Amino acid sequence: MPVITNPEQVPLRPVYTIVVSADEEVTVDGQRIDKLPGQDAREAALADIRERAARRGHPVRVIAKEPDGSAWPLIIDYDGAVTPLDASHPTPPVPQTHTLPSEPAISHLPPPTGDPLPVTPLTPAADWLTPLPYDFQQMLAQVKTAEDAGDLPAAGVLAQDLEEVLEDGYGPAHPFTVNTLSTRAYLALRQGDWHHSMVLHLQAAERRHQQQAPRAETLRLARNAHFCWKQLAKPTNNPAHAHAPMTAAQWSGEVLRVLRLVGTEPVIITVTEQWAALLQPAAS
Incomplete structure (x- = not known):
């Protein structure tokens, strides 16, 4: 599977954190990831991140932390392609606050990172x-x-x-x-x-x-x-x-x-x- 050739094109947010423990348990952003029978911790984490990338429609940034304390910055795409980075993920700029025009549709609070995306129309029709x-x-x-x-x-x-x-x-x-x-x-x-x-x-x-x-x-x-x-x-x-x-x-x-x-x-x-x-x- 091809790796990402231009990491700068990958959005700076979100950055998911995978933590693998010494007893082969794994979490993503603090949430425990359930493993299928015969699946190891890293495979389970990769499958979870692939789903998140698919829901967002683009590759996502990841920090993978191993039991020995080492941490690896990665980019993972929905097809499972993993691109290691030579440097840490860039720090995203502080978001600017803007006053949005009122809309007749019902507004929704944004969900936590990793949760499903809110229902908002994307294509003019x-x-x-x-x-x-x-x-x-x-x-x-x-x-x-x-x-x-x-x-x-x-x-x-x-x-x-x-x-x-x-x-x-x-x-x-x-x-x-x-x-x-x-x-x-x-x-x-x-x-x-x-x-x-x-x-x-x-x-x-x-x-x-x-x-x-x-x-x-x-x-x-x-x-x-x-x-x-x-x-x-x-x-x-x-x-x-x-x-x-x-x-x-x-x-x-x-x-x-x-x-x-x-x-x-x-x-x-x-x-x-x-x-x-x-x-x-x-x-x-």
Whole structure:
């Protein structure tokens, strides 16, 4: 696999930190990475970083720390290409603060590094970026007020009410309806409701694909669905989440179907197939 020939073209942020311990445990940015059977710590870390690079759509910067205390600056791409650097990663400039113009769409707090990216349209398209008609602005404002107040469950209920009204008036495939469905999906994700968020993200991604909506946002929704599915698939000692792997096993076929349908990155499909195979005993 080719390495990066011009590291200066790789964004300075984020810089992920991989730490491998003496007992072969591995973390990325402090989060423990689960290993597949027979997978060593470094392979697991590389697979995790590849997924992050695929979700971002470009190679990412990494600092790999070994048990002996050594640290290596690397650039890793979604295809697994690893480029060692001769010097440390450059220090990113201090970001400038700007006042952004107000938008009619619901704003979302940026997620922590490594988490799925927020649902925001990337490609100009009038049908998908047109603000809701005036008659629905009050309902939208209520959703945003609840979200800004941190009452995400209330925001989700209000968004569902808005979606039902829009579906009655415009149908389930209209951009107004699907955009509101996407908002519900992200509100559920922010609450850690992995199952509900996964289902909503899958629905939104498939409806956008069927309507030939701007592809970048459709892929983003599919990646977020995969992220939620993987949270369900991870082993857990929490009794409250004991059935999560079984739920992931039951949904693995549908997740793979939508990922393939919208044409998400091969590495994400491959990782999903590997985890799905591991979960098959739970589904039987």
